[in-house]
Amino acid sequence: MLAFLILFPVFIICLFISTDVGRLLVLKNQLRIAADSAALAAAGALDIRKATQHQNFMLNESWAKDRALEAISEMKGRISEDDWMQYNVTAVIIDGLEVTVIVDGKGETIFGGYLGINTLKARAISHARAAVGIDSEW
Numbered sequence: 001m002l003a004f005l006i007l008f009p010v011f012i013i014c015l016f017i018s019t020d021v022g023r024l025l026v027l028k029n030q031l032r033i034a035a036d037s038a039a040l041a042a043a044g045a046l047d048i049r050k051a052t053q054h055q056n057f058m059l060n061e062s063w064a065k066d067r068a069l070e071a072i073s074e075m076k077g078r079i080s081e082d083d084w085m086q087y088n089v090t091a092v093i094i095d096g097l098e099v100t101v102i103v104d105g106k107g108e109t110i111f112g113g114y115l116g117i118n119t120l121k122a123r124a125i126s127h128a129r130a131a132v133g134i135d136s137e138w
Contacts, residue, residue, distance in 0.1 A: 016111035020120070023107060027085050028122045031105045034075055034087055035126035038068035039101040042092055043128035059099065059130050065092045068101055084108055090123075097130040 045063035072089055076082075087105030094100075106121045 016114065020109045020112045020117070023084075023109065024120045024122065026082075027087075027105055027107045027120055028124070030079075030082060030085060031087055031103050031122050031124035032126070034072055034105075035101050035103040035124035036128075037071045037075055038089055038092075038103065039099050039126040039128035041071035042068040042094075042099040042101060043097075043130045045130075059094050059097060061092075061094050064094055064099055068092045068099075072103070099128050099130070101126050101128075 042064035043059070045060050045067050068089055072087070076087075085105055085107035087103055089101060090104045091102040092099065093102075103124045103126075104121070105123075106119050109117055109120055112118060112120075
């Protein structure tokens, strides 16, 4: 009985911590997916007009940012179970044909308030390179 009285609170604290660590891992995974989706969408913003002037493929920065934000908003609207977390595109950086997207997010803890931790925060950074596909077989 004494062992139960001593170990029961320890088990409950471990349960609380593991629940919130699981939520942090879900938040990080969701941010990674969002950053990858936004980077791939932004990398598809090839501007043919600029490309013909420079004899190379060029990314349109305005289109790339719009496409990244659109990918994030579409993703948010698709998954209703993730209402406990918020994430937004912090930066869309274009360097030649490479796009870097930074997504920051935060979410509420379930039991962390008892330990003084009310908010989980995470960041994901994703890179994508613009390319043109070939329709014919090799």
